[in-house]
Amino acid sequence: MNILVTGVAGFIGSHAAERLQNLGHSVIGVDNFSDYYDVKLKKLNAKAVEDRGVKVITLDLRTSNLSQELPNNINYIFHFSAQPGISVSSTFEDYFSNNILATKNLIDFALSCQDLKLFVNIATSSIYGLEATYPEDFPPKPASYYGVTKLAAEQLVLQKSREKKMISCSLRLYSVIGPRERPEKMYTKLIDLGLKGKTFPLFEGSDKHLRSFTYVGDIVDGIVSVLGKEAIVNGEIINLGTEVEHTTQEGIEAVEEVLGITIKINVIPKRIGDQLRTKANIDKARLLLNYNPQTTLLESVRHQVKWYKENFL
Numbered sequence: 423m424n425i426l427v428t429g430v431a432g433f434i435g436s437h438a439a440e441r442l443q444n445l446g447h448s449v450i451g452v453d454n455f456s457d458y459y460d461v462k463l464k465k466l467n468a469k470a471v472e473d474r475g476v477k478v479i480t481l482d483l484r485t486s487n488l489s490q491e492l493p494n495n496i497n498y499i500f501h502f503s504a505q506p507g508i509s510v511s512s513t514f515e516d517y518f519s520n521n522i523l524a525t526k527n528l529i530d531f532a533l534s535c536q537d538l539k540l541f542v543n544i545a546t547s548s549i550y551g552l553e554a555t556y557p558e559d560f561p562p563k564p565a566s567y568y569g570v571t572k573l574a575a576e577q578l579v580l581q582k583s584r585e586k587k588m589i590s591c592s593l594r595l596y597s598v599i600g601p602r603e604r605p606e607k608m609y610t611k612l613i614d615l616g617l618k619g620k621t622f623p624l625f626e627g628s629d630k631h632l633r634s635f636t637y638v639g640d641i642v643d644g645i646v647s648v649l650g651k652e653a654i655v656n657g658e659i660i661n662l663g664t665e666v667e668h669t670t671q672e673g674i675e676a677v678e679e680v681l682g683i684t685i686k687i688n689v690i691p692k693r694i695g696d697q698l699r700t701k702a703n704i705d706k707a708r709l710l711l712n713y714n715p716q717t718t719l720l721e722s723v724r725h726q727v728k729w730y731k732e733n734f735l
């Protein structure tokens with residue numbers, strides 16, 4: 423199959439592209455290499471996927487006429503690109519343009535692909551709001567520009583299923599961790615600062631936050647399992663993540679255990695919009711996709727530490 427992966431130089435998109443290529447598909451990846459975090463890391467990810475045979479194209483989904491830039495013989499689209507996370511350095515315009523406008527452009531391109539079987543939108547548990555413990559039909563209450571714009575993007579995609587113009591689904595991911603995790607996120611930051619003997623800035627009260635910390639390999643298992651299931655997943659929202667919850671404090675302790683050190687912590691003011699609890703309800707994913715994530719927190723951290731040491735020490 424001919425597969426388009428957006429956000430291919432990012433954390434999760436790069437893993438998904440590699441997996442799809444390894445499964446024998448012909449994968450084209452696009453990315454605008456935004457400077458939201460160190461572009462060198464994105465180049466490293468892009469190089470790794472290119473080495474596996476993925477064709478990587480530099481393209482900004484906000485501005486480009488995609489039909490002129492991309493082949494239209496695409497069978498599947500996996501849409502990862504986004505302005506991710508909650509960050510003071512990201513403006514409303516960043517979220518609006520990268521999450522909503524870019525998705526609209528991609529949908530317009532998808533509608534021009536005659537052989538498209540499925541458009542897979544990658545969404546987030548942030549759509550649920552401060553507590554994300556619910557099944558997919560629970561009313562969304564996003565508490566950040568990120569969550570609001572990802573909800574809008576999801577609905578733009580699913581609208582096309584409702585109009586019967588495109589077969590699509592949206593997968594809501596929960597706290598993904600593992601090799602290539604974004605540098606501003608908790609585990610990469612803990613490993614980096616811990617190994618350098620520096621202090622980790624902990625948002626006040628966040629040590630008690632609960633998270634479905636899900637290994638990226640388990641997330642990719644769920645994502646690629648939609649291939650061939652278009653009749654089952656069309657128009658559906660599906661949560662993907664582990665049902666096992668850990669506090670942030672337990673996450674810190676897992677990194678300390680793997681590194682064999684104690685990490686110095688500095689408490690900084692709370693982050694507005696930060697989720698208090700995420701626990702993936704995956705009853706629907708089990709039913710429709712036979713989804714069954716198994717990697718433990720400690721195993722995930724071990725993989726991530728290995729990746730960090732191989733690439734940055």
Ligand SMILES: NC(=O)c1ccc[n+]([C@@H]2O[C@H](COP(=O)([O-])OP(=O)(O)OC[C@H]3O[C@@H](n4cnc5c(N)ncnc54)[C@H](O)[C@@H]3O)[C@@H](O)[C@H]2O)c1
Pocket residue numbers: 428429430431432433434435452453454455456464481482483484501502503504505506507519520524544545546547572594595596597598599604
């Ligand atoms: N990381 C998580 O824990 C997590 C959890 C839930 C959902 N998600 C979702 O998964 C997806 C991937 O997240 P990630 O953590 O890999 O983020 P990431 O920032 O590492 O990857 C996103 C990639 O998209 C690219 N991009 C951004 N705007 C673009 C544009 N306009 N045109 C082309 N490329 C563009 C970026 O350069 C980046 O390489 C996002 O949609 C995010 O909302 C992530």
